[in-house]
Amino acid sequence: MSASIDDLSPTQLPGTRLPDRSPLRATVPYDVFRPVRITLMSAYLAVYLWWLRFEGLPIDRISVAISVGLFLLCAFVGRSWRTWGVLLLDSLFYCLMWLSYEKTRGVADEGIDVFGLFHLKFPLQVESMRNIDRALFFGHDPNVVLQEHFFRKGVVRWYDVIASTTYMTHFVFPIVVMAVLWVVSHRQWARFMRRFATLLGMGCLLFVVLPTAPPWMVSKTYHLIGPIQRPITHYGFYHLGFHGFTNDYKVQLSNGNAVAAMPSLHASFALVVPLFFLPWIRPRWVKALVLTFPVIMLASLVYFGEHWVIDGLAGWVITLLTFWFWGRIEQRQRTIRADRARAILVPPEPVPA
Amino acid sequence: MSLDPPQILLEQSFLVALTDAAHARHSDAATLYLTLVDQFERDELLLVAVSDHVQPWAVGRRKGVLAPLDVLHVGHQHRRAADRSPEPDFAVALTLTMCERHKVRRMATFDDRFRTYDLVIFPE
Structure with a gap:
């Protein structure tokens, strides 16, 4: 086994400063833009939180993109032109990713034209997911059971607040992580975006191939399960005094698709962030704690009647597959x-005569 | 806490020794580099070099011995900072600037001038 970097230098571990050496900071002039960036980012955070409290959570794609853009402007002040160029390319990729996702998701239920040759449209799944859920839960419909036991019209309980807040994190949580990684480490940002974009792509593919009616539609339109109250996702969040941004400003880029239930990207996104940061978390109890977040998300989605349990499980599976796939690719590249x-430094083994 | 593995900067004198088989320190450089490459493959560290230093190998760098390297690109602001540095040698000042701005604290070099700064230097 080869030595580690610290084995190579046992007396000079990171953080050990030998007394006769000049600190780099005394030699390299201070980056005067660093305090400017920190001040701007702090001010931005304060304004964002103020906005969140009094104006509501920006949840539509355009508002979120503007929020991220403003944050990046604050974070990249004083950086080199090359860094700004890279940021511009990254931003184009980011916008293209969301645009492709919204457009594909929007037309998924109408089918797609394949090179203008023929129209591909897959049958709507109405009963299949319900049947799978019933098989998983011994003949019960988890959406109906949860609403029967916990939902009271006009009453907001503590678990409504938790469920609603968890549901709303979907619109900002991964984006905040992207923005922070953008600033902290471009390498980690690229790793995250590979996984995230792949996840969106797989989600869109399944939306086209497997258009699925969500539980609330199966209840209200097809009457194949018991009654489901909807929409109730915002009750708990509104109860806290937060209101959505989209409804007020009508600025959005959402080509919503009511039958894009399989897989649940709410469940996927709730898993993708904890899974990405898991390698940096040491205590096992903290690992277990962060992994409860996707579980709470799935429970909330089922409680709200937005998704079947199998949608969430499928979302988790494609997330795990995406991580496995990119983990292998990145290892292969290294x-x-x-x-x-x-190949150049190690001489080839002599071939035995 | 950094999200990335520790970075080790391969300084110009090290790159020259590594890429020139006739260099007096080639064997030392190759031995150390192969150890570092093993750790790079295990994602335990990142190998970086200053863009000015890898300029001679710019063509085909990604297919040769320097394939594991990532490049730290020098901007005008780095040159200006190096210009204002108390270090008299501009090349040394620029390398130190890149180390400081990119939070690099380990360096592979055969240039003893870097030993006067609080960097972990390889080979010892």
Whole structure:
């Protein structure tokens, strides 16, 4: 086994400063833009929180993109032109990703034209997911059971607040993580975006191939399960005094699709962030704690009648597959790069006569 | 806490020794580099170099011995900072500027001038 970097230098561990050495900070002039960036980002955060409290949570794509854009402007003040160029390219990719997602999701239920040759439209799944859920829960409909036991019209309980807040995090949580990673480490941002974009792509593919009626539609339109109250996702959040941004300003880029239930991207997004940061979390109890978040999200989605349980499980499975896939690709790329160096430096083994 | 693995900067003198098989320190450089490459492959560290230093190998760098390297691009602001540095040698000042601005604290070099700064230097 080869030595680690610290084995190579046992007396000079990171953080050990030898007394006769000059600190770099005394040699390299201070980056005067650093305090400017920190001040701007802090001010932005304060304004964002104020806005959140008094104007509501921006949840539509355009408002969120503007929020992220303003944050990045604050975070990149004084950076090199090249860094700004990279940021511009990243932003184009980011916008393209969301635009493709919204457009594909929007037309998924209408079918798609394949190179103008024929129209591909898959049958709407109305009963299949209900049947799978019933098989998983011994003949019960989890959506109906949860609403029967916990939902009271006109009354907002503590679990309504938790469920509603968890539901709303879907619109900002992954975006906040993207924005922070954008600033902290471009390498980690790229790793996150690969996984996230793949997840969106797989989601869109399944929306086209497997258009699925959500529980509330199966209840209200097809009457195949018991009564489901909807929409109730915002009750708890409104109870806290927060209001959505979209309804007030009518600025949105949402090509909503009522039958895009399979897979649940709410469930996927709730898993993607904890899963991404899991390798940096050491205590097992903290790992377990962060993984309760996707579980609460799925429970909330089922309680609100927005998704079947199987939608959420499928969302988790594609998330895990995406992480596995990119983990393998990234490892493979490192191995290829390492092998290229070894091929030149390590002499080939002599071939036995 | 950094999300990325520790970075080790391969300084110009190290790159020259590594890429020139006739160099007096080539063997030392290759031995250390192969160890670092193993750790790079295990995602335990990142190998970086200053863009000015890898300029001679710009063509085909990604397919050769320097394939594992990521490049820290020098901007005008870095040159201006190096210009204002108390370090008399501009090249040294620029390398130190890149280390400071990119939070690099480990360096592979055969240039003893870097040993006077609080960097962890390889080979010892």
